[in-house]
Amino acid sequence: MINSKENPIIVVGGGIGGLATALGLAQADRYVKVLEQAPEFGEVGAGIQLAANATNVLQKLGVMDKVSEVSVFPKRLVLMDAFTGEELSALNIDELYRERYGAPYVVLHRTDLQKTLIDACENHPKIELLTNQEITNAENNDDSVQVFTAAGESYTGSAVIGADGLWSKTRKLFVDDQPVCSEYVAYRGAIPMEEVANANVGDPEDVYMFIGPNMHVVQYPVRRGELYNQVVVFKSSQYRKEIEHTDQWGTPEEMDEVFKDTCDRVKTAISYISRQKRWPMYDRDPIENWTQGNITLMGDAAHPMLQYLAQGACQALEDAGYLADVVRQHGDNYSEAFRKYQKERQPRTAYVQTSARKWGEIIHATDPIMTLLRNKILENRTDKDYKYVDQYHGYNKVLEKVN
Structure with a gap:
């Protein structure tokens, strides 16, 4: 079906990945309709780290200047011993x-990134944004697609891109799997920067990760340096499968017990952290196929991953950039465009998914010998040694470079 305002590409999900995908497709001269389940577009959470593989895409989409206005450009990523x-x-x-990768590393508030993308989409004449759209199913109909909502409505389009996150409904078209609970929980929050002066932190422009057995703490500034973002993560000894979907494990009381013997800087971070909401940490096993006809997946709907490499949103932005390229090349032949997209992106994202799990095991090591080896390797590298991050941050694939 020829793409038009009446037959747009339908993007299911209006998170960071979905909005970036919509913007990229519209810039590739496609009409796009974004269907968001929530009553309004918005991001839950606090800070987000974007490496060069993500900011290269934001530069390509033409929004990096706006992102820079609400971001912080840290000087160092620092690993610390939590004890x-x-x-x-x-x-x-x-x-x-920046010279190595062609783009900066930035940290910012998720809502600030989301707002930048929403504004860009709202200002583009080929993008329509709709809220309160709970999608229950989608199907291929020869050269068109149709999506169905819980309210009994349906939309017809030229293609569908599922960008509906970890608990994706569109993923069920390809596999009957469930998110995998890591048994870790996160507590997140941002405090006014003026409070940081009394909070016993290091250089407020650096990104810190304090690591220890089955736990870590991340700290960095956001919103032009006006707020200080903190994330506290630990593995719950109270976790059991039968209580997975309750709040009976990973409690604030357990957090206090886990971190009671850490160094003063970590204990201070714990004292400032918001305790009202906990985030159980999930990913899914990689899948080999997420494309069928004129329907495909992207972002967490295709490859949700643990946060230990700070690559979840980065991989979604990589998807968005590459999707725009293949659609620009193949025009209304979406099935071919989506096959080419998956061929490039599935091995890449599966690798990052599994690497995130392995990195989690490394930073959370409980075995003293493994901890000693890890620390010795870290001590023997310099702050200009990029060999461990080249494979993640150095990705900047555009279609013009693909044979």
Whole structure:
């Protein structure tokens, strides 16, 4: 079916990945309709880290200047020992990093990134944004697609892209699987920067990760440096499968017990963290296929991953950039475009998914020998050694470079 305002590409989900995909497709001269389940577009959570593989895409989409206005450009990524408070290793992410990868490393509030993308989509004449759209199913009809809502409505389009996140409904078209609980929970929050002066932190422009057995704490500034974002993560000894979907495990009381013997900086972070909401941490096993005809998946709907590499949103933005390229090349032949997209993106994202799990095991190591080896390796590298992040941050694939 020829793409038109009456037969748009339908993007299911209006998160960061879905909005970036819509913007990229509209810039590739496609009409796009975004269907968001929530009553309004918005991001839950606090800070987000975007490496160069993501900011390269934002540059390509033409929104990086706006993103920069609400971001912080940290100087270093620093790994710290959660108990001794000593620095284990660091990575320079200042000018040398930008020169290497062609784009900066930024940290910002999720809602600020979301708003930038919403504004860009609302200002594009080929994008329509709809809320209160709970999608229950989608299907191919020869050269068109149809999606169905819980309210009994349906929409016809030229293609469907499922961008509906970890608990995706569109993923069920391809596989009957469930999210995998890691048994870890996260508590997140941002405090006014003026409070940080009394909060015993290091350089407020750096990104810190304090690591220890079955736990870590992340700290960095957001919103032009006006807020200080903190994330506290730990594995719950109270987790049991039968209580997975309750709040009976990973409680604030358990958090206090897990971190009671950590260094003063970590204990101070715990004292400032918001305790009203906990985030159980999930991913899914990689799948080999997420494309059928004129329907495909992207972002967490296709490849949800644990947060340990800070690559979840980055991979969704990589998807968005590459999807726009293949659609631009193949025009209204969406089935071919989506096959080419999946051929490039599935191996890449599966690798990052499994790497995130492995990195989690490394930073949360409980075995003393493994911890010693890890720390020795970290101590013997310099802050200008990028070999461990090249494979993630150095990805900048555009269609013109693909044979």
